Amino acid sequence: MTADATPRSDFIRDKIEKDNASGKFGGRVATRFPPEPNGYLHIGHAKSICLNFGIARDFGGVCHLRMDDTNPTTEDVEYVDAIVRDVKWLGFDWGEHQYFASDYYPYLYDGAVRLIEKGLAYVCDLTLDEVRKTRGTIKEAGTPSPYRSRSVAESLDLLARMKKGEFAEGSHTLRAKIDMASPNLKMRDPLMYRIKHAHHYRTGDTWHIYPIYDWAHCLSDAKERITHSICTLEFENNRELYDWYLNAVDAPWKPGQTEFARLNLSYTVMSKRKLLELVESKLVSGWDDPRMPTLAGFRRRGFTPASIRSFCDKIGVARADNTVDVALLEYAIREDLNTTAPRVMAVLKPVKVVIDNYPADQSEEFEAPYLPDDPTKLGARKVPFCRELYIERDDFMEVPAKKFHRLAPGAEVRLRWAYLITCRSVVKDAAGEITEIHCSYDPATRGGNTPDGRKVKGTIHWVSARHAFNAEVRLYDRLFKDEKPGDAPEGTPLAALLNPRALEVVKDAKLEPSLVAAAAGQNIQFERLGYFFVDPVDSKPGKPVFNRTVPLKDAWARIVKAEGAAAPAG
């Protein structure tokens, strides 16, 4: 177990403390994170991972990583590899405790035989449709299967032959004999095994029957001597079955199930089905598309493991349905990167500035700290300067709006780390578009200092035109238009819900030269713009590609919005 040993509490930890106090599990604490390898892990899983591994850490227990692989038709090694990679990346370690439900198939089969022998399970020949019809409804009891009273010997024989593959899919199932009139539908003779003549990614073709979740899960927990089996709210009705199976097989170790509310995040979806659909329909570039709420997506977007752990701490654990504001996640990553990410300069939407009183053949360098708030921490780099520069188009307004204190005709601003400049005139093309902003600089303000003590309201970033290099920068935004895309009517195509501006590619941003050496996988801040990440997939040595992790908070944007103030000129 690793990471952030901040003590915290929630209803599950409280329960564990009580269990420990009463000696319920002999003081043992063993949890497990049990993903099914049929998709990539998302931020909702991170909540569960932090909970399960965090509890093990806090109570000096263990947390197992178990692949809950009971359905051969949807599972794949690609997914188990991705899961292992992602949990490790998040910062957790399960030691030797990596398990597979598929390794328990023989043990599960033995348990099934025992239930039949005890008269607690039977092989049923009803078709899928017949099972559905006889299950009854929410308000009406179901009716017993005609095969319910089949002899033990016959069920035993049939199960053995099902296992050998003698029957067609759907022709037989193994069912627990519980109560067809139970108000809890999960207890109406639930299925334990179904026939599937499918190749399993781990057990190959050795099995023709595969266990249903409820049967496999509780026995897997028991086998691993889990104490607290933590899952999400939708399994609440399954808890009665969980306990029933454990009693039915006389399990020597009986874990207890506890449910908590799964995480929903605004402006995205968490359903594995929908995420798979996004990937398969190519609406995104893959599971690791930086717009995806998958851990792989967040990683490639530039989120750090610490920021996601911090986020999971902040959201808490409770039993009420919830949708957490993405703003909290954005806060968590800014909080982390603020003290660690080197500051550099890049101009995304450039407009040229010409310093008329600066000699054309001259140039000089300024020393600029990577972390101005803590200058010794990351050192500094040299930033070249010359007569022609690029600045952000948004940092100039020919007719400045109220409270706009950036560059405008006659106005003076500071070029970060360089000089104070004053705008003297602009040059426009035939279409009226500004092509050059002519300025003068004050040689006495070298380094951006004002020896005479005069105040300048604005400091803007810039890049030397002669020394800049071009790079691709990808500006990411929220994937969906609506705060709760999951609330869209059933059947709404995902494509119709996507935010068309979730990705804007800037092909030729102007970057300061130090960035040519930016290493893949590095987090940086483009000053005044946001935090960016050197894309580990598409970057080449000397040719980095940048992904915007999250923009900086923008007080000016809020003023513009509040005052209905001018759209940026230029």
Added chain:
RNA sequence: UGGGGCGUCGCCAAGUCUGGUAAGGCACCGGAUUUUGGUUCCGGCAUUCCCAGGUUCGAAUCCUGGCGCCCCAGCCA
């Protein structure tokens, strides 16, 4: 014949068992500092806890009755 859960500030969430007079975070709104309109700092932000009755000196907490939302009828997990 229905069962299981949940409702505390715009979003999360303590507090509910063991009544004592609404933590904290995000967001938002000020104001100070600032060579990032960033950061940091300081201040504001629920007379009220889904609603209505009741018990009590006192109720978010206890009782009664409503209302709203979520989950369960996959041979998915």
